[in-house]
Amino acid sequence: MIEFNDVSKLYETDGETIHALDHVSMSIEKGEFVGVTGSSGSGKSTMMHIMGCLDAVTSGVYLLEGQPIENYSENELAEIRNRKIGFIFQNFNLLNRMTIEENVELPLIYRGVRSAERRRLVGEALGQVGLSDRRKHTPNSVSGGQQQRAAIARAIVTDPALILADEPTGNLDSRTGTDIMTLFSELNAAGRTIVLITHDAGVAAQTHRIVRLADGHIEEDSKETKNGAAIF
């Protein structure tokens, strides 16, 4: 599903070059549930933005379903983001001028779903994250955890094949966090590929594979280790 081939991402700030990703190679198969961990600034969000076709690589190749994404036009990428990927941002990125319901509805609008169908899907997604009673509120009139759940609802409403979640439980109490993790596990069981960034070792332990980043490269990948253990 996802393949990084010697991917680097550099940022130039004030003449200084930061290697946010430094020659990263790895692949994620369809149906995997991957946890990405690493200290702050290790390149987790950068990796996820590239996976989500939001950012371009500096060097190397990123392949999504076997296709290098540089082959796609801007509009095709928009379509991929809309149909295949559900993105939960670290800082939610909800539109404050709209209600939670309208925020969740937005990807369906860009997808061209009819109004009655949209209402049904939005209701379903909000129910799954337990936010039905806040549907008419705007994001800045609800709590951080509720905003996070709204962002999750927006990511899953289109039923995407790939869910990318940047700290989806960071603002949630452990009970709600567990609920959300259960939801992700269900989605994964239903065949969705999930990549989840987290600092929380407990949350990471609920995924099936852990990739640890440090200074822009993969320090540890539990899949490699397991395979390695199997080989030796």
Add this chain to the structure above:
Amino acid sequence: MALQSFKIAWKAIAANKMRSFLTMLGIIIGVLALVVLVSLVTSATSAVTDSIESMGNDMLTVAVLDDKGNPIKLKDMDDIAGDESIALTTPILQLNGTAKVGNETYDVSVEGTNSAYFSIEGSELAAGRFLKTADLDNVSHVAVVSYEAAEDAFGIDSAAGARDVVGQTALLNGRKFLVVGVLAEDESIMAAMMSSNAVYIPFTTAERMSDSGSGISQFYAAAKDSESVDRAEQALTEALTSRFRGDEDAFRILNQNTLADTMSDVTNIFALLLGGIAAISLLVGGIGIMNIMLVSVTERTREIGIRKAIGARRAGIMLQFIIEALVICLIGCTIGVAASGGIVTLVSAAMPDMTFSLSGGVIVVAVLFSTAIGLLFGLYPARKAAGMNPIDALRYE
């Protein structure tokens, strides 16, 4: 898609009501200026040309500039205007003068003419009679006064009052005249504009009072009908050219049609000029819109990033901002046209002599122009928004 973009645009406009209104104001004022100015000029133009035409577009004015020592006499007129295309002629001798009634003196324009003048002008009487041939033969000191002159000098305020004026006397340039007739009030706009304080006296009498010598130096000729005007002009040109020994510059013939044409040419240029100035102010309004749209794009950078991240295409983002600019322009245009209607109605009420109405053509122009401005000045900000890289836009604070 378009409906959604419209909803989004509407939300953005409604979210910033004051700013949207101030932006619109540029368009409102531009449209207002355009529609009101052009409507007023067009209404005035049609009133003036109508009035010129009602004076008879079968009329020719002939001025003799150089009589070559052979002035035209009244009896020569039959010869000069003998062609069957010419129905009537009347000599005109204008004198500047004063009229003294009682102890008061008034400025009047004294017109020496004959009875045909009133037929050509289509004048009507409020009281008394017109000039007669006998008045000219006898060089009588009689006068027919215009209603306006009677109002001024004799203080009448109704047609009934005009009857009392007949039989009174006035001193015209020091000579005593008997008022024999008062013309009915002329309500046409031309008359209002020229505000003719005219007093008509027999041509022969005026000739004696004038110090520029005798003879006809100006006359009106009425063609049989409006189709014969050109032929009448031709006939007069031939007759006068032969009289003045082939010198075509010795006289000038003014065609009423030409006058009306010139008049509407002038007012059309006027309308274009005013319209142009108003269009420039509309353009300035458009630049204001572009400015605000650019601010709006910058302010909403993050929003654009979010929309792109969840799948908005380039066209979707562009449409959103273009529609926003268009909606601002068209709402401004609608308000501008409505306000123009109000102003034109007010002007009409203030000037009962004239009827002003909104010109349909200029409204169409205003709507098209506003739409064009919305598209033109919305395009650049919209392109700027649509061209943003999603992740850079998301990071924008």
